[in-house]
Amino acid sequence: MAEQIEKEDYILKIKNLRRIYKDDDGADVEALEDVSLNVKRGEFISIIGASGCGKTTLLRSIAGLDKPDSGSIVMDDHKITKPDPERGYVFQQGGLFNWLTVEQNIAYGLKTRKIYKEKKSEVPKYIELVGLNGFEDSYPYQISGGMAQRVAIARTLINDPKMLLLDEPMGALDSFTRADIQDKLLELHKFNGITMVLVTHDIDEAIYLSDRIVIMTPRPGKISNIIEVNIPHPRQRGEAEFLAMRRKLLQEFDLATAHPEPEYNI
Amino acid sequence: MIKKSSIVYGFSLSITGFLIAALLNALIPITADVEITEYSVAGITVDINSTYRAVLIVLSAIFLVSGLISLKDHDKWKKYVKGAPIRFASGIALLVWDILGTKWQLLPQPFFPGPAGIVEAFLIEPQFVLENTLYSLRLYAAGFALGVVFGVGTGILVGWFPKVYYWVTPVLKVTGVIPAVAWMPFALTLLPTPFAAAVFLIVICVWFPVTSLTSQGIKSTPKVQFEAARTLGSNTLDLVFRVAVPHALPQIFTGISTANAFAFTTLVMAEMMGQPGGLGYYINLSKVWSAYYKVFAAIVVMAVLFSFITAILERVEKYALRWQKGLVR
Ligand SMILES: Nc1ncnc2c1ncn2[C@@H]1O[C@H](COP(=O)(O)OP(=O)(O)OP(=O)(O)O)[C@@H](O)[C@H]1O
Ligand SMILES: [Mg+2]
DSSP states (O other): OHHHHHHSOEEEEEEEEEEEEEOTTSOEEEEEEEEEEEEETTOEEEEEESTTSSHHHHHHHHHTSSOOSEEEEEETTEEOOSOOTTEEEEOSSOOSOTTSOHHHHHHHHHHHTTOHHHHTTHHHHHHHHTTOTTOTTOOGGGSOHHHHHHHHHHHHHTTOOSEEEEESTTTTSOHHHHHHHHHHHHHHHHHHOOEEEEEOSOHHHHHHHOSEEEEEETTTTEEEEEEEOOOOSSOOTTSHHHHHHHHHHHHHHHHHHTOSSOOOOO | OOOHHHHHHHHHHHHHHHHHHHHHHHHSOOOSOOOOOOEEETTEEEOHHHHHHHHHHHHHHHHHHHHHHHTTSHHHHHHHHHHHHHHHHHHHHHHHHHIIIIISOOSOTTTSOOHHHHHHHHHHOHHHHHHHHHHHHHHHHHHHHHHHHHHHHHHHHHHHOHHHHHHHHHHHHHHHTSOGGGGHHHHHHHSSSHHHHHHHHHHHHHHHHHHHHHHHHHHTOOHHHHHHHHHTTOOHHHIIIIIIHHHHHHHHHHHHHHHHHHHHHHHHHHHHTTOSSSHHHHHHHHHHTTOHHHHHHHHHHHHHHHHHHHHHHHHHHHHHTTTSTTTOO
């Protein structure tokens, strides 16, 4: 059994990750306690869990934006110590450069990596990919939140990443825009084979998109369960398998959050 | 689209004020006992009154043309019409001033010449006025440009490196409150030429506000923007120049326009305290001869020149900050 797991093609191996923050009073907050997780190449993984369970901390550690206190994250045999364009990161909001147009934001990665001259022709492709034709010269304040997130996705994709890390990228969007971007992500995942790690609060979103769902619990932050979603795409939010999975997850959640007594609202 | 009544209103108010002033200048005889000197400009014989009328006619022509241009754009026309009463009132004010100052000379002379009297300065010594204007302009350009460059440079260092911030901030706080001209005696003795001394003072007065606002802008860059840049492949140099500096641009421009006003003050004061030229020098020189109309002439040149420079800076700022919400109408 253990041998079999080793044979899998893992792009990312997280082992015994621990991260302790100090709060304002100097007391320790265990954001991550002994988190281990292997991510398969080309997999779509979602991380869900209550607020404060360490989802963002975990994702930032994978990105190389945050240093764990102990444990290791290895991507393709390289230990992750700092950010790298091969791991794209989409922030919940506010990540765009306000002084650059949509086109310039998307081209940023090429410019800062000094390959803009050779790869200039890529820019329109990615504008097209996220459906922002006609908005090339708009500034971030002139576009909607959904469009801004599509720009944020496009500017990571132009770096040709192996993995996309998404921290509630649709958290601030209305449900129509969400559905739109969810489909875009599925499309990207399917055609480009990019490994996706998505942090979300939304159970339906997790079921709709993921191959596996990682459930985390707070204080201390750790993984309580990992659930496989074996529903064929395209998934329908109303169909029986979907609803069954939903019920299962909710149950998991009740267990995971372990309310001492159920609370009832009258 | 634009109503006919609005067009009539806008143009008549903008132009007639100055035309009335010109007309009455021609019609009302000078009752005060003064002699009117005649000058020859490019072969044409003129006196202060005919030149003054020419200025008024040029002014109304400028407003006519700018009105015609703004007719193309609804918003621009609205702005033009909004300014129309002020233009009319300016014409009338000039008229009253002309009568009191030149025609009847009811204002105490020679302290308050009429507008036509001020024109005389430009007729007597156009070359000299021009030379001094250019001297001021050179001084301003050198001092301001250097000050901005040093200010932005220091601001980046102070904003980026906490150590630099720690050691430089107290120096900035103390020197920042000292008016730059207070250093004049040192500047004059330590620097090789008076010009260099004045440039030094302008640099100092520009340097302070630009430095402190640039550093504030750099320091206030949100962490998420740096992190986004790092995940996209930026090195430290790019974090500074592709993220922090553009983010700080609004503050940098606030610093620059504050500095601009300081620079004008410092410039004129420095010129009045020992320069071989410049508008401030011209004022001092004229004052000694009680030629107050020349003092006024220099003030008029300053008003025009400084407004012009400020307008250019505003244009540059508007363009550089076109990405800011609320800046574009
Ligand atoms: N920079 C920090 N300094 C101190 N404590 C922190 C810091 N970042 C996170 N924490 C703490 O670590 C714990 C986990 O935070 P994290 O942001 O990873 O949670 P999360 O699961 O992403 O929550 P949310 O769903 O609200 O985004 C929380 O208790 C939080 O207060
Ligand atoms: Mg979070």
